[in-house]
Amino acid sequence: MTAHISNYFSSLRNAQRDSLASRNQCALIPFVVAGDPDLETTAEVLRVLDFNGADLIELGFPYSDPLADGPVIQAAANRALQRGTKLEQVLEVVQATSPSLKAPLILFTYYNPILNQGIEQFLNKIAIAGIRGLIVPDMPLEEANELLEPAAAMGIEVALLVSPTSSKERIKAIAHSSQGFIYLVSVTGVTGMRSHISxxxxxxxxxxxxxxxxxxxxxxxxxxxxxxxxxxxWGADAVIVGSAFVRRLATGTPTQGLQAVGELCRNLKAAITTTEAKYASP
Structure with missing residues (x-):
């Protein structure tokens, strides 16, 4: 059984509760889309990421109207949906795979699939499967307690998002309510690969x-x-990388994609855990 998200971060910090970055450490959280290119590859890519240095893994549930996602992740979600990927199938993969993983799994999903299932039923399903964290990018902060409280009761931590446009008051409210960790969105707009960080x-x-x-x-x-x-x-406790992994997994054969994902994971992990690592982008 993998650790809860907050317990995992606590285990990486020292008794003084300093940030990971102050001790030259930072967690790596890769993101991939469930069902792209197929569910068999999804199971394998979770193992590949876990083996190659992922500290936590974010698994995106494909959705037809992914407002927060850029073109790479949108295309992956569309491919997964065209193959008929369903929540029950994704959770079967998670349940079969998660016991062998060191990295806790975080499910990324939009709010509508949760509401369609019913909050309690949805949370119960993902908890049984082995999901330890949840990210819902379009959930209004004002409605967050409807999800946060029952999720906490089932051992699932819901990480809330802070954006560059969040006010000081809103940042304080998000920080107070967020569970596991706080997800800081580095740009205004959708996900995607960019040449530099502001x-x-x-x-x-x-x-x-x-x-x-x-x-x-x-x-x-x-x-x-x-x-x-x-x-x-700069002081981040974790770095979350999505489109770069999704694009590599979709390039070439599934075997080639998995090899490229493993290489990128190793390079990213080396970059955030060593002071003078020599690495090259794959």
């Missing part, structure tokens, strides 16, 4: 630090080892 992210990270000691993971736009290392140096 220095404004560092300022926003420091602002969040003034209101909470919870771990902070940064995602959206991170694709290269150099970018991941920069975020670690």
């Amino acid at each position: 220095a404004d992210v560092k300022d926003l990270l420091m602002q969040i630090r003034t209101v909470t000691d919870k771990p902070i993971g940064i995602g959206f736009g991170v694709s290269e080892p150099e970018q991941a290392r920069q975020l670690r140096d």
